[in-house]
Amino acid sequence: MTTDLLHMHGGDQALLLAVERHSSGAWPAPDVVSLNGWECRFAPASKSRRVNSLTPLEPVKGRFEQTLSVARRLCRERHVACTVRVTPAFQEEDLASLTDQGFVQKDTTLVKILPLGGVAQADPAVRLTAPPHSEWLTHYAHLTQMGDAERDVIDSMLSHVQGDMCLAALSVDGEVVSLGRSVVRNGLMGIFQIATAPSARRQGYAHRIVQSLLHWGRQQGAMRAYLQVVADNIGARSLYRSMGFKTLYSYTYFVKDETTQS
Secondary structure: OOHHHHOEOOOOHHHHHHHHHHHHHHOOOOEEEEEOOEEEEEOOOOOOHHHOOEEEOOOOOOOHHHHHHHHHHHHHHHOOOEEEEEOOOOOHHHHHHHHHOOOEEEEEEEEEEEEOOOOOOOOOOEEEEOOOOHHHHHHHHHHHOOOHHHHHHHHHHHOOOOOEEEEEEEEEOOEEEEEEEEEEEOOEEEEEEEEEOHHHOOOOHHHHHHHHHHHHHHHOOOOEEEEEEEOOOHHHHHHHHHOOOEEEEEEEEEEEOOOOOO
16 A cells, blocks of 8 residues: 555645535435544445545544544444545545555545536537436436346435536437436536446447536536546546546545444
């Protein structure tokens, strides 16, 4: 483990905090406990680690051990693995404590950002709609083969989004082949849930979805757009790089599963 996990690739800590707060409102966990400048987020029926993790926002220096102890207890009570998101807001001296306590490093995610200026026009074939989200979620559940329990929790989460939300869908021959979602709040735009049917990938559909969402966001007054992509997803990283997104920072999950312990 190295301090590279705490590196900001560009921008500043204020922008990181703005993105983190925006993301928590655009993809809101149904159960959140605030601890010493951290948020312990819970959505047990969802597979998303972002809404099932201990996340630093403005962590109080010297209080990590206490915070982690409480978070581990809360996770045991809810029968979920304790997951810590290590972002550049994490205190460097606390990193060793995670591995010492048996936390295992998992996926790394890149947070990419794009200034919004003269973005291209929306694709007329991309359908952009405002909430309610039930029809969009039905298509998303089908494309991602989502189970009923996860669909229900996402339904609830999307009902509590903070900001203006746009839902994008692209159909070919009457079948939805690609989807996406965006939220604008306080001049910042987040892009989420970009999904394309397996049989329709590498045909430019995701590019058309994102481009249309960017155009919508600029119309809503957004000055910057961000999105999050798993570091191992080479295809998606190439797509976003071609559209001008640059990495602002990255974060890594550390997980300790104590749900089977007595």
